[in-house]
Amino acid sequence: MKQVAAYITKNQKRFIQDLNACIRIPSVSSQSKRKKEVKRCAEFLKKEFLKIGFHTAEIQPTKGHPVLFAEWKHPDPSKPTVLIYGHYDVQPEDPIDEWKTPPFEPTVRGNELFGRGVIDDKGQVYIHLKALEAHLKVNKELPLNVKFMVEGEEEIGSPNLEPYLKKYRKQFDADWMIISDTPMLKKGIPSICYGLRGLSYMEIEVKGPFQDVHSGQWGGILDNPANALIQIISKLKNDKGKVLIPGFYKDVKPLSAKEKKLLSSLPIKVSDYKKMVQVSKFLEENPAEFVRKMWAYPTLDVNGIVGGYTGEGAKTIIPESAKAKVSMRLVPNQDHNKIAKLFKDYVKKIAPKTVKVSVKDLHGGEPFYIHFDHPVFESAKKALKKGFGRNPVFIREGGSIPFVNSMEQMLNKPAILLGFGLPDENAHAPNEKLNLENYHKGMLSCAYFYEELSKLNVRKK
Amino acid sequence: MKQVAAYITKNQKRFIQDLNACIRIPSVSSQSKRKKEVKRCAEFLKKEFLKIGFHTAEIQPTKGHPVLFAEWKHPDPSKPTVLIYGHYDVQPEDPIDEWKTPPFEPTVRGNELFGRGVIDDKGQVYIHLKALEAHLKVNKELPLNVKFMVEGEEEIGSPNLEPYLKKYRKQFDADWMIISDTPMLKKGIPSICYGLRGLSYMEIEVKGPFQDVHSGQWGGILDNPANALIQIISKLKNDKGKVLIPGFYKDVKPLSAKEKKLLSSLPIKVSDYKKMVQVSKFLEENPAEFVRKMWAYPTLDVNGIVGGYTGEGAKTIIPESAKAKVSMRLVPNQDHNKIAKLFKDYVKKIAPKTVKVSVKDLHGGEPFYIHFDHPVFESAKKALKKGFGRNPVFIREGGSIPFVNSMEQMLNKPAILLGFGLPDENAHAPNEKLNLENYHKGMLSCAYFYEELSKLNVRKK
Numbered sequence: 001m002k003q004v005a006a007y008i009t010k011n012q013k014r015f016i017q018d019l020n021a022c023i024r025i026p027s028v029s030s031q032s033k034r035k036k037e038v039k040r041c042a043e044f045l046k047k048e049f050l051k052i053g054f055h056t057a058e059i060q061p062t063k064g065h066p067v068l069f070a071e072w073k074h075p076d077p078s079k080p081t082v083l084i085y086g087h088y089d090v091q092p093e094d095p096i097d098e099w100k101t102p103p104f105e106p107t108v109r110g111n112e113l114f115g116r117g118v119i120d121d122k123g124q125v126y127i128h129l130k131a132l133e134a135h136l137k138v139n140k141e142l143p144l145n146v147k148f149m150v151e152g153e154e155e156i157g158s159p160n161l162e163p164y165l166k167k168y169r170k171q172f173d174a175d176w177m178i179i180s181d182t183p184m185l186k187k188g189i190p191s192i193c194y195g196l197r198g199l200s201y202m203e204i205e206v207k208g209p210f211q212d213v214h215s216g217q218w219g220g221i222l223d224n225p226a227n228a229l230i231q232i233i234s235k236l237k238n239d240k241g242k243v244l245i246p247g248f249y250k251d252v253k254p255l256s257a258k259e260k261k262l263l264s265s266l267p268i269k270v271s272d273y274k275k276m277v278q279v280s281k282f283l284e285e286n287p288a289e290f291v292r293k294m295w296a297y298p299t300l301d302v303n304g305i306v307g308g309y310t311g312e313g314a315k316t317i318i319p320e321s322a323k324a325k326v327s328m329r330l331v332p333n334q335d336h337n338k339i340a341k342l343f344k345d346y347v348k349k350i351a352p353k354t355v356k357v358s359v360k361d362l363h364g365g366e367p368f369y370i371h372f373d374h375p376v377f378e379s380a381k382k383a384l385k386k387g388f389g390r391n392p393v394f395i396r397e398g399g400s401i402p403f404v405n406s407m408e409q410m411l412n413k414p415a416i417l418l419g420f421g422l423p424d425e426n427a428h429a430p431n432e433k434l435n436l437e438n439y440h441k442g443m444l445s446c447a448y449f450y451e452e453l454s455k456l457n458v459r460k461k
Numbered sequence: 462m463k464q465v466a467a468y469i470t471k472n473q474k475r476f477i478q479d480l481n482a483c484i485r486i487p488s489v490s491s492q493s494k495r496k497k498e499v500k501r502c503a504e505f506l507k508k509e510f511l512k513i514g515f516h517t518a519e520i521q522p523t524k525g526h527p528v529l530f531a532e533w534k535h536p537d538p539s540k541p542t543v544l545i546y547g548h549y550d551v552q553p554e555d556p557i558d559e560w561k562t563p564p565f566e567p568t569v570r571g572n573e574l575f576g577r578g579v580i581d582d583k584g585q586v587y588i589h590l591k592a593l594e595a596h597l598k599v600n601k602e603l604p605l606n607v608k609f610m611v612e613g614e615e616e617i618g619s620p621n622l623e624p625y626l627k628k629y630r631k632q633f634d635a636d637w638m639i640i641s642d643t644p645m646l647k648k649g650i651p652s653i654c655y656g657l658r659g660l661s662y663m664e665i666e667v668k669g670p671f672q673d674v675h676s677g678q679w680g681g682i683l684d685n686p687a688n689a690l691i692q693i694i695s696k697l698k699n700d701k702g703k704v705l706i707p708g709f710y711k712d713v714k715p716l717s718a719k720e721k722k723l724l725s726s727l728p729i730k731v732s733d734y735k736k737m738v739q740v741s742k743f744l745e746e747n748p749a750e751f752v753r754k755m756w757a758y759p760t761l762d763v764n765g766i767v768g769g770y771t772g773e774g775a776k777t778i779i780p781e782s783a784k785a786k787v788s789m790r791l792v793p794n795q796d797h798n799k800i801a802k803l804f805k806d807y808v809k810k811i812a813p814k815t816v817k818v819s820v821k822d823l824h825g826g827e828p829f830y831i832h833f834d835h836p837v838f839e840s841a842k843k844a845l846k847k848g849f850g851r852n853p854v855f856i857r858e859g860g861s862i863p864f865v866n867s868m869e870q871m872l873n874k875p876a877i878l879l880g881f882g883l884p885d886e887n888a889h890a891p892n893e894k895l896n897l898e899n900y901h902k903g904m905l906s907c908a909y910f911y912e913e914l915s916k917l918n919v920r921k922k
Contacts, residue, residue, distance in 0.1 A: 157775075197677060199677075201775045208740060209738035209739060209740055210738060210739040211890060214860060214888075214889065215762050215764060215790070216658060216660075216858070216859045217755075217859050217860055217884065218738065218755075219760035219762050219790050219859060220702070220744070220755055220758055220759075220790070220859065221734070221744055221745055221751055221754050221755045222743060222744065223740075223742075223744050224763060226762075226763035226764075226765070226766050227694070227762065227763050230691050230695050230763065230766070231695055233691045233695075234694075234695030237688065239692060239813070273682070277669075277671060277674055278670060278671040279669060279683065279684075279815070279816075281684075281815045282682050282683060282815065283682055283684050283815055284682055290682055294678075294679075294682045297681055298681075299680035299681040301676050301680050301687075301688065302685060302687035302688050302768070302780075303676060303687075303769050303777060303778055303780070304687070304769035304770035304771045304772075304776070304778075304780065305766055305767065305768050305771070305783065306766065306767045306771035307766050308763065308765035308766065308786070309786060310765045310767035310784070310786075314618075314662045314764070314786065314823045314824060315764060315765070315786075316660070316662070316764060316861075317764055317765075318762055318764075319765065322766065323771070324687075325769070325770060325775065327775070327777060329676070329677055352700070353742055354740070354742045354743065354744055362774065362775045397677070397678075398675075398678050398679065398680060398681065399675060399677025399678055399777075400677055427675075429673075
């Protein structure tokens with residue numbers, strides 16, 4: 001392992017250049033004009049896997065963008081198998097004007113690499129790829145069987161992943177799954193994520209008159225769809241942030257005293273978070289409650305609202321309609337289908353009779369939660385401690401990665417969320433960046449982790 | 462007068478053609494690309510006034526589009542003077558696809574003329590112009606002094622009217638003012654409008670994080686500007702439509718028993734109004750209260766709201782900001798500056814401390830109310846009865862024409878709002894139309910009205 005680590009350290013600069021070649025491919029999955037580039041990126045990665053010595057690397061089609069599936073098979077069949085997940089598609093680069101350097105021309109400034117996809121998720125794919133290269137170059141083999149799946153549709157919600165997983169079910173058998181697509185708690189603190197929130201994403205539309213009408217002629221007698229929508233939404237949540245939908249909290253599993261203690265012990269400073277979003281006051285400022293509200297309690301937020309005249313100046317109309325997107329983050333054991341139904345029923349119930357109200361369930365996903373007393377987490381801790389020089393922390397995430405739950409249920413094996421991003425690295429924003437220290441230490445950690453995993457006893461198929 | 466009426470009847474067809482020539486000029490005041498067309502329309506009208514025998518017709522500049530001011534001076538200086546107001550600018554034609562025939566190619570279908578500006582307000586300008594032509598052609602003179610002002614910026618809120626009126630103050634001296642820019646109660650019922658609502662138009666902006674941020678990462682701890690804006694607006698008005706801003710109703714002058722009786726006696730059917738806007742239920746369905754809420758009580762309406770992601774599908778963000786336009790229609794004796802201040806103070810008071818809230822006063826205007834016991838209203842009644850064959854009704858309007866108040870205060874003489882539009886003639890919408898029976902009967906009424914006015918005793922300057 002010393003030589004593997006030395007190889008990683010020696011090749012630091014080249015590893016950045018290798019990643020840069022991948023960043024230069026604008027594999028934006030949401031834009032049909034970039035379809036060819038997305039495919040080109042999968043083909044590029046296929047070559048990269050074969051180049052470092054993987055036995056197979058296959059571009060597997062879906063109804064949308066393809067998945068790259070690569071495999072290295074150990075000569076000793078008793079060795080365990082790890083499945084690694086990443087994605088090669090990226091977010092659109094808009095607003096392009098706010099980038100300091102072009103999004104698809106990766107640039108190092110200080111100890112950071114800037115470019116679209118450097119952290120989400122190409123950089124994290126390369127952390128594994130280069131750790132694997134180090135093992136293969138130094139030892140001519142990997143310490144265990146490795147399956148590596150790189151998806152091309154994560155940024156559009158993995159719409160074709162479920163049928164794909166079903167179709168290729170057999171190839172995924174593994175003892176554990178590593179997913180590297182989450183952030184660390186903060187700089188210098190390696191982190192393992194053991195919980196994600198679920199999601200229920202709804203849309204409410206309120207319709208009134210057949211077209212926009214004059215607010216002088218009709219104001220006072222005709223109900224206003226924008227006002228009606230506002231009244232409805234104002235009744236979904238009170239001023240303290242408590243969701244008012246009957247039954248919303250019914251299935252929420254309370255936090256154990258043990259977990260509360262763990263969360264409170266994390267080195268979290270509320271003021272650091274204020275700086276990140278540049279606000280002077282949060283909804284919650286008590287540090288213990290802050291962490292719980294950020295990760296472990298459900299939420300309700302308006303993601304967008306529009307109705308009537310929104311240009312410059314004044315226009316005196318009652319709009320014909322108004323629309324809002326409202327989503328809820330869910331926690332164990334809330335069920336997104338059940339929550340969507342409660343939401344619909346409640347909105348219909350409180351909707352005024354003077355307008356027409358419709359509610360759509362746009363999409364949803366289950367929360368994820370794993371008890372990290374499984375021995376594999378001990379191995380992960382050891383590896384991260386070697387890579388970063390300090391013990392990792394166990395954290396949860398406020399966001400949702402719906403497929404984690406699907407994959408865990410399919411495999412029925414532990415999923416280890418091992419992320420190397422930082423919370424302020426602009427994953428979906430302009431000037432996305434990657435801390436190069438994390439890039440390096442992440443690689444070391446992964447190399448150690450494969451080694452640790454190979455030592456674990458697993459029941460063989 | 463018989464011959465004047467006969468002339469109007471004989472020339473019905475030509476009067477439509479003459480109006481059509483004016484409709485063909487796309488004098489859209491809000492579009493800078495139409496600036497030349499707006500000017501061309503003023504020049505066209507100048508020729509029309511001189512052609513029928515006006516002594517002067519002058520294009521008077523403002524900071525924006527010019528005003529056309531035309532005058533016919535009676536040889537007998539003891540004759541009274543009437544000032545007529547109209548406007549030659551029109552609304553934009555968008556959405557162009559919804560027009561059955563092109564907006565600037567006037568077309569007769571059945572007993573209606575279709576085209577942008579046919580009712581608002583070129584058609585009403587022509588009702589006066591042709592009634593004046595009839596007098597001049599038949600009698601070689603008018604029965605009184607006539608001043609005719611045709612504005613070019615009414616559809617953009619007459620931003621340059623006040624300084625213009627001040628600059629040309631002297632030329633406006635008159636005994637009464639006729640404004641023809643309001644609708645009739647309904648088809649067949651000539652109407653005189655004695656009240657308009659005022660307006661206070663505000664904009665609220667709520668700002669949160671420095672940019673749109675991830676709703677999973679930040680939901681639960683970071684206040685959401687869209688939710689905050691919704692909470693604020695929901696507290697401006699209750700579910701029954703009562704405005705909750707402290708002091709809002711303080712200056713409202715209660716309706717007299719006499720006026721309540723008058724309003725209740727109008728031939729108004731709530732169901733007719735439902736058909737017009739195609740809704741099944743109004744906020745108020747009691748007929749007496751319906752009329753009062755439509756015209757005589759103040760309102761508060763959201764004219765537009767926007768924040769966050771409003772495209773197709775889902776985007777999981779907490780928006781950096783959200784904005785709404787909220788306007789209030791005011792009634793005697795509410796003061797729009799006072800109301801704007803109450804609004805601002807209240808919004809600031811209820812605004813959560815977790816977001817930044819700013820409130821702008823976009824514009825305002827005073828309500829208008831005239832006691833129609835002045836003798837000039839008797840003359841108007843007589844004229845309308847002769848023109849339409851039935852007694853007119855006295856109505857109010859829910860809308861606002863801020864300059865009416867300015868002009869009335871400047872002149873300190875009664876303003877008679879004599880409108881010939883119908884409520885469903887799509888004044889600001891596609892397929893704007895003019896009922897040709899009203900075009901004709903309106904002309905007859907105006908011709909009779911000038912005659913009646915000339916008989917009134919006025920104190921001479």
